[in-house]
Amino acid sequence: MPRILSGIQPTGRFHWGNYFGAIRQYIDLQDKPETAFYFIADLHALTTVRTPAELRGYTLDAALDLLALGLDPNRASLFLQSDVPEVAQLCWLLLSGTPMGLLERCVSYKDKKARGLRADAGLFTYPVLMAADILIYDSDIVPVGEDQVQHIEVARDLAGSFNHEFGETFVLPKEKILDSSARVPGIDGQKMSKSYGNTLAVFEDPKALRKQIMRIVTDSRLPEQSKPPEGDHLFELYSLFGSDEQCQTLAATYRRGGFGYGDVKKSLADLAVEFFAAARQRREELVAHPERVREILGDGAATARKKAAEVLLRAQKACGIK
Numbered sequence: 001m002p003r004i005l006s007g008i009q010p011t012g013r014f015h016w017g018n019y020f021g022a023i024r025q026y027i028d029l030q031d032k033p034e035t036a037f038y039f040i041a042d043l044h045a046l047t048t049v050r051t052p053a054e055l056r057g058y059t060l061d062a063a064l065d066l067l068a069l070g071l072d073p074n075r076a077s078l079f080l081q082s083d084v085p086e087v088a089q090l091c092w093l094l095l096s097g098t099p100m101g102l103l104e105r106c107v108s109y110k111d112k113k114a115r116g117l118r119a120d121a122g123l124f125t126y127p128v129l130m131a132a133d134i135l136i137y138d139s140d141i142v143p144v145g146e147d148q149v150q151h152i153e154v155a156r157d158l159a160g161s162f163n164h165e166f167g168e169t170f171v172l173p174k175e176k177i178l179d180s181s182a183r184v185p186g187i188d189g190q191k192m193s194k195s196y197g198n199t200l201a202v203f204e205d206p207k208a209l210r211k212q213i214m215r216i217v218t219d220s221r222l223p224e225q226s227k228p229p230e231g232d233h234l235f236e237l238y239s240l241f242g243s244d245e246q247c248q249t250l251a252a253t254y255r256r257g258g259f260g261y262g263d264v265k266k267s268l269a270d271l272a273v274e275f276f277a278a279a280r281q282r283r284e285e286l287v288a289h290p291e292r293v294r295e296i297l298g299d300g301a302a303t304a305r306k307k308a309a310e311v312l313l314r315a316q317k318a319c320g321i322k
């Protein structure tokens with residue numbers, strides 16, 4: 001059985017990009033707690049969230065959201081990254097062989113720096129911690145959105161050069177992306193991202209969500225004009241929720257012309273509210289039982305640590321630490 005692994009940062013409320021780009025894949029791919037590992041990347045979040053109460057809150061919210069959305073502790077292990085300290089130990093073994101140039105080329109570091117984020121060593125070496133996350137569980141498949149592919153390539157590179165230097169130690173991971181949602185656009189048409197302030201949150205209050213959807217940026221086409229649906233971000237967002245038939249009907253309407261964007265936005269809001277309604281209900285039930293959530297995270301960490309200890313020892317022996 002291949003091992004599936006992925007992580008998500010607790011840096012704020014999960015948005016549609018996180019759900020359609022990643023969480024939906026986690027849920028589809030889960031099978032057994034020993035083969036599907038999903039973690040909340042609180043160590044990575046420390047590179048941006050610097051208020052302890054906030055980080056704690058986001059971390060609990062992340063667990064509640066994932067469970068409410070369908071992550072099933074009987075078919076997957078859910079845990080906190082920081083509950084597996086072996087990851088930080090492996091990170092050091094990998095850092096010691098990581099060329100600076102490899103990290104300098106990483107887009108997410110360059111991008112964050114360009115946007116004026118504090119460029120500390122944690123941010124710079126972020127992909128190495130992510131490589132440790134992946135390699136420490138002998139992960140075969142890593143479901144992510146498109147923006148994380150470069151990081152998985154770094155993990156593969158680091159695993160390959162460690163294996164070359166010290167002998168076969170790590171499994172080389174592969175990414176898995178659903179084409180339909182590799183890059184979910186935000187309300188302004190750029191990639192949906194917390195740092196761009198263009199997100200639509202999965203558990204947004206329905207009234208507030210409707211308002212935000214009405215703010216989706218559209219062009220100045222007149223209602224009677226026709227328009228190709230391809231490349232239109234409002235159409236792309238609609239396609240995340242609409243059935244094939246609904247999407248084909250809307251595509252035909254776009255091509256024919258004679259419609260207003262406001263109506264499309266209203267339909268999108270109806271579909272989205274309905275789509276997450278059951279998960280919202282489950283989330284409310286879970287909020288009342290934090291002890292159950294803690295128990296799930298504890299069990300997940302125990303399963304993950306067993307595997308992590310095995311791979312860490314293998315890596316330590318390979319490079320002469322033990």
Ligand code: TYM
Nearest residue numbers: 006007008009017018021022041130144145182183184192
């Ligand atoms: P993070 O927390 O930024 O995002 C979590 C997941 O959501 C996906 N995603 C998107 N997919 C499509 N369209 C979008 N607009 C969009 N925005 C976010 C991301 O691709 C990701 O899959 N570095 C990782 C966390 C991490 C990790 C790991 C992932 C740490 N260690 C090991 C996999 C394996 C991150 O920052 O994801």
